Amino acid sequence: MSEYVRENERTLADRVRHTLKNFGLPRLIIAAFLLLMFIVAPFTGVNFWGQITNVLNRFSWNAVLVLAMVPMVHSGCGLNFGLPVGIIAGLLGATLSIEWGFAGPLSFVMAIVIATPFALIFGVAYGWLLNKIKGGEMMIATYVGFSVVSFFCMMWLVLPYKKPDMAWGFEGTGLRTTFPVDKYYGGVLSNFLRIDLGRLVIPTGALLFFALLAVMIWAFLHTKTGTAMTAVGSNPTFARAAGINVDRIRMLSVVMSTWLAAVGILVYEQGFGFVQLYNAPFNMALPAVSAILIGGATANKASITNVIIGTILFQGMVTMTPTVMNGLINLDISEVLRVVVSNGMILYALTRRTEATR
Amino acid sequence: MNTNNKPASRKLLGFLGNNAVPIMFILIIVICLPMSGFSTTFLLNEIVTRLSRNAFLILSLLIPIMAGMGLNFGMTLGAMAAEIALIFTSDWQIWGIPGIVLAMIMSIPISAVLGLVCGKLLNAAKGREMITSYIISFFMNGVYQLVVLYMMGSIIPIIHNNIKLPRGYGVRASVDLTRIRKSLDNVLAVNIAGVKIPVMTLLIIAAMCLIIVWFRRTKLGQDMRAVGQDMEVARASGIDVERTRIISIVISTVLAGLGMVIYLQNMGDMATYSSHSQIGMFCIAALLVGGASVDRASIGNVFLGVILFHTMFILAPRAGAVITGNEVIGEYFRVFVSYGVITVALVMYETKKRRAKAGMGAQLEAAQREEEGR
Numbered sequence: 001m002s003e004y005v006r007e008n009e010r011t012l013a014d015r016v017r018h019t020l021k022n023f024g025l026p027r028l029i030i031a032a033f034l035l036l037m038f039i040v041a042p043f044t045g046v047n048f049w050g051q052i053t054n055v056l057n058r059f060s061w062n063a064v065l066v067l068a069m070v071p072m073v074h075s076g077c078g079l080n081f082g083l084p085v086g087i088i089a090g091l092l093g094a095t096l097s098i099e100w101g102f103a104g105p106l107s108f109v110m111a112i113v114i115a116t117p118f119a120l121i122f123g124v125a126y127g128w129l130l131n132k133i134k135g136g137e138m139m140i141a142t143y144v145g146f147s148v149v150s151f152f153c154m155m156w157l158v159l160p161y162k163k164p165d166m167a168w169g170f171e172g173t174g175l176r177t178t179f180p181v182d183k184y185y186g187g188v189l190s191n192f193l194r195i196d197l198g199r200l201v202i203p204t205g206a207l208l209f210f211a212l213l214a215v216m217i218w219a220f221l222h223t224k225t226g227t228a229m230t231a232v233g234s235n236p237t238f239a240r241a242a243g244i245n246v247d248r249i250r251m252l253s254v255v256m257s258t259w260l261a262a263v264g265i266l267v268y269e270q271g272f273g274f275v276q277l278y279n280a281p282f283n284m285a286l287p288a289v290s291a292i293l294i295g296g297a298t299a300n301k302a303s304i305t306n307v308i309i310g311t312i313l314f315q316g317m318v319t320m321t322p323t324v325m326n327g328l329i330n331l332d333i334s335e336v337l338r339v340v341v342s343n344g345m346i347l348y349a350l351t352r353r354t355e356a357t358r
Numbered sequence: 359m360n361t362n363n364k365p366a367s368r369k370l371l372g373f374l375g376n377n378a379v380p381i382m383f384i385l386i387i388v389i390c391l392p393m394s395g396f397s398t399t400f401l402l403n404e405i406v407t408r409l410s411r412n413a414f415l416i417l418s419l420l421i422p423i424m425a426g427m428g429l430n431f432g433m434t435l436g437a438m439a440a441e442i443a444l445i446f447t448s449d450w451q452i453w454g455i456p457g458i459v460l461a462m463i464m465s466i467p468i469s470a471v472l473g474l475v476c477g478k479l480l481n482a483a484k485g486r487e488m489i490t491s492y493i494i495s496f497f498m499n500g501v502y503q504l505v506v507l508y509m510m511g512s513i514i515p516i517i518h519n520n521i522k523l524p525r526g527y528g529v530r531a532s533v534d535l536t537r538i539r540k541s542l543d544n545v546l547a548v549n550i551a552g553v554k555i556p557v558m559t560l561l562i563i564a565a566m567c568l569i570i571v572w573f574r575r576t577k578l579g580q581d582m583r584a585v586g587q588d589m590e591v592a593r594a595s596g597i598d599v600e601r602t603r604i605i606s607i608v609i610s611t612v613l614a615g616l617g618m619v620i621y622l623q624n625m626g627d628m629a630t631y632s633s634h635s636q637i638g639m640f641c642i643a644a645l646l647v648g649g650a651s652v653d654r655a656s657i658g659n660v661f662l663g664v665i666l667f668h669t670m671f672i673l674a675p676r677a678g679a680v681i682t683g684n685e686v687i688g689e690y691f692r693v694f695v696s697y698g699v700i701t702v703a704l705v706m707y708e709t710k711k712r713r714a715k716a717g718m719g720a721q722l723e724a725a726q727r728e729e730e731g732r
Contacts (some may be wrong), residue, residue, distance in 0.1 A: 139704055
């Protein structure tokens, strides 16, 4: 009897070990760290519910950008370091919608509508390029993103935008680096159906919007095309043998990722309250990449759950550490911590032996 | 067989195709040159200065390319090591040539350790070395900030207050290197027709070139080339592939560290938290502009690249100002060109690799045909 129990215990221990192994050590450390932050927070005089509100808010801003990783990872195009390509499409949508005089919630809808054709064109071009260079996607995606962003740095100066809210006042040429969107679509999702519990504020609209997109992606991945996408990602040779047009599926995934990135940046802006042009998109890919990795994705496997967990952990870390650290030891190392953790996470994913060669 | 009838035009096309990037740059320069209105003396001065400032850094990229590890974005690690060394030498107030030599010596162990870590990580990421080294440079930048911004002055002793932040620990955003400024460049400097030539720096660069030429012929250099050609074949012939790869990265990082000291002594001012961040990108872009590719780079590429890239760098803002009336646009243009060149080079390398993999037989046939034609 006792032997049986021991046997049972061993399997339980094995199971725990197995789960831990699947969960991954870095992820565990980050989750534990975040938990510790939440436990310590009340003792440092930090407003606990305020912190929860912050995390929820930042989750609602960033989740769609992280979701934009999923299609490309599924089709085996790797982590989408070229996220800025889609972001630029979104920024074109945002600026043109404002330029053409749309205001209020309509300007948000129009921004998405206007961004869509750009996202399609960019996505097709980007996908075509990635099909030419299978195997080297991530490095090239990074530099394609950079090239597009730096090209648009010139465009923001040259394009004939006239709206005084966005353009430089004196010369009338070129857009400002940052401008507020409160007159247009600022808070358009976050304030929709907002639940205000005094200390805790839930941006219901933005969360619902993310949920809608997430369900759409989830449903898509369970259609015939979606299954084909997963097949292409896990074994392209097999997929080709099964009669799937690999290049077309990959192209579709890139277009989807690009469109999601375009929508993602608009959602981010409505929460953040500002449009950031010029060099800002340079720094947007890495946080999204590391967020989905923290959530448990790998370079060729990602799910909606990974997106949700990853964004909560990442944004939680970003918002909690500065306040708690400041309250605790009056030392703000959060920026450094963010850089080390997010890049460390990407590094961990890139150097895992099981994924070393594909 | 048909194509063999006109070998001259084919050769020309091949030449144009292989040197598309340098030719494009020469065109940009030819267009921008008259618009900028710079005097020849000014331009020559600038080019010589930038050549002596950057060439050593770019030379550090050659060895990993030889070992088949692509463009070493991790050269930033060497730059960080050099900056840490320079923070110490300025804190100890050792200036002039002794300061430079000491900074170089101190940077070597730091670079070597960082290079070792980088090499080990890259061995775990074979086939995706470039993206990994790129992320390593970001990761180490975080670690660098942790050390320089929080540990220096609190754990690591820093004596002088002009280096420490007012709060008592951490290093200021800018470290003043005025007193070692150009002290290497001024040794044996010659002035020819208004153009100042930093002979000593150029001699050091020339010596480095000779060392690289010599190194290629050593046993280790041959091993690296073998590893770069084909890892499996190299392993089969008894080469310790992992070790060879690590050594190539360590050498590259150490050279980058030395190069960064040369770079900063010329600048005379060090932006503690940003000097290193762009250096990798600009060095890589310059090398590629010189006609190098991800798997093949020569010393000639380094010098041609520095001259073309930096001439464009000097001319672009002025030309931009003349064309659009806005100097900023020229600055954006040169950043765009840097990124664009790297993108094009990467795409060309990957397509070539894929084509080589797909059509090995066809290529062999073509090579045979070419042989016959000759």
